[in-house]
Amino acid sequence: QVQLQESGPGLVKPSETLSLTCTVSGGSISSSYWSWIRQPPGKGLEWIGYINYRGSTDYNSSLKSRVTISVDTSKNQFSLKVRSVTAADTAVYYCARDPYGSRWGSFDCWGQGTLVTVSS
Amino acid sequence: DVVLTQTPLSSPVTLGQPASISCRSSQGLVHSDGNTYLSWLQQRPGQPPRLLIYKISNRFSGVPDRFSGSGAGTDFTLKISRVEAEDVGVYYCMQATQWRTFGQGTKLEIK
Numbered sequence: 001q002v003q004l005q006e007s008g009p010g011l012v013k014p015s016e017t018l019s020l021t022c023t024v025s026g027g028s029i030s031s032s033y034w035s036w037i038r039q040p041p042g043k044g045l046e047w048i049g050y051i052n053y054r055g056s057t058d059y060n061s062s063l064k065s066r067v068t069i070s071v072d073t074s075k076n077q078f079s080l081k082v083r084s085v086t087a088a089d090t091a092v093y094y095c096a097r098d099p100y101g102s103r104w105g106s107f108d109c110w111g112q113g114t115l116v117t118v119s120s
Numbered sequence: 121d122v123v124l125t126q127t128p129l130s131s132p133v134t135l136g137q138p139a140s141i142s143c144r145s146s147q148g149l150v151h152s153d154g155n156t157y158l159s160w161l162q163q164r165p166g167q168p169p170r171l172l173i174y175k176i177s178n179r180f181s182g183v184p185d186r187f188s189g190s191g192a193g194t195d196f197t198l199k200i201s202r203v204e205a206e207d208v209g210v211y212y213c214m215q216a217t218q219w220r221t222f223g224q225g226t227k228l229e230i231k
Contacts, residue, residue, distance in 0.1 A: 035220070045169065045212060047220035060219065061121070094168055099157060099216035105175050106159035106216060110168040 002027040004095050004111035012089075012118050018082040022095030022111060029053055029076045033098035035107065036069060036080045038091040046091075050098040051078055085118045092116075122147050124213050126223035132231045133203045141226045143213035145194040150217070157216035160189055160198045163225075164209040172211075173198065205230065 008020035022034065030053040039045050049059035051069045059067050063082070071078045082089055093116055097109040123146040133139045141160075149156045160173040171180045173189035176196060186201040200207055208230060213223040 044225045045214075045222040047222070058219070099159075099220065104159070104171065104178075104180065105155060105157040106171050106214060107161070107169070108171045108174075108180065110170070113168050 002097065002109050004097070004109060006093060006095050006111045006114040008114060008116070010115060010117060012085055012116060013120050014086055014118055015084055018080070018085050018089060018116055018118070020080045020093055020095075020114065020116070021077050022079070024076045024078075029071065029073055029078065032102060033100040034071075034078050035096050035098040037094045037096055037107070038089075039094070039113070040088075040091045048080065048082075050100060052100075087118050090116065090118045122149070122215055122218050122221050124215060124221055124223035126211075126213060126226050128226060129224060130227045130229070132229050133200075134231045135205060136202050139200040139203050139207075139228060141198045141211055141213075141228075143191075143196045143198070143223050145196070145215060147218070148193055149215050150193075156192070158189075158191070158196050159214050159216070160187075161212045161214060162207075162209050163212065164206075167209075169212065200228075203228070203230070 003025045005023045012018045033050050033052045035050040036048040049069050051057045066083045068081045092113040094113045095111045096107040099105045125144045127142045161169040163169045177189045188199050210225040212225050
């Protein structure tokens with residue numbers, strides 16, 4: 001059974017870069033596409049982007065200019081970077097298995113999420 | 121971009137009674153492969169979202185049969201036949217036909 005775990009700093013200063021990593025266990029990262037999703041406190045869900053094991057990506061157009069998702073197959077991990085953060089980037093960040101190519105066509109497996117606060 | 125609009129945004133329900141949530145899409149959700157990638161997720165307080173229903177009407181593994189999904193084109197519905205206390209949380213529709221977008225969420229609470 002695939003499990004996902006996010007890791008990274010819980011506090012980032014304004015204008016700096018937010019960096020998170022998701023570790024995939026119980027399965028190969030090469031088997032699926034993988035996404036990042038975020039949820040501001042008390043608000044709804046926003047898809048950030050996805051990646052596959054070859055490094056092919058697609059991003060939400062609203063965030064594309066500030067976001068990079070990368071993959072490290074040797075560690076079974078994928079990562080998120082968000083540049084030039086502001087308070088509006090404060091959110092719980094989730095990694096999840098992406099719908100692309102999956103039999104369910106949806107996000108069927110999620111990490112527990114990690115809260116990132118942008119503040120000086 | 122595809123916009124998903126859920127109604128109601130809040131739904132107080134009596135235990136044992138049915139509940140229904142609507143999700144309307146700004147565009148048709150039939151993919152070029154013939155599938156409609158509309159799903160429903162449940163988020164209990166303090167938990168990550170959990171997949172309930174995929175491709176309009178298919179229950180995910182372990183989901184009780186009191187949950188059902190229906191719809192076509194741009195209008196979709198999630199129904200809970202008899203609400204239980206563990207169903208409290210926020211429900212989201214999500215489409216993956218054209219990128220990925222979520223509805224605003226519907227908060228289900230017990231009266």
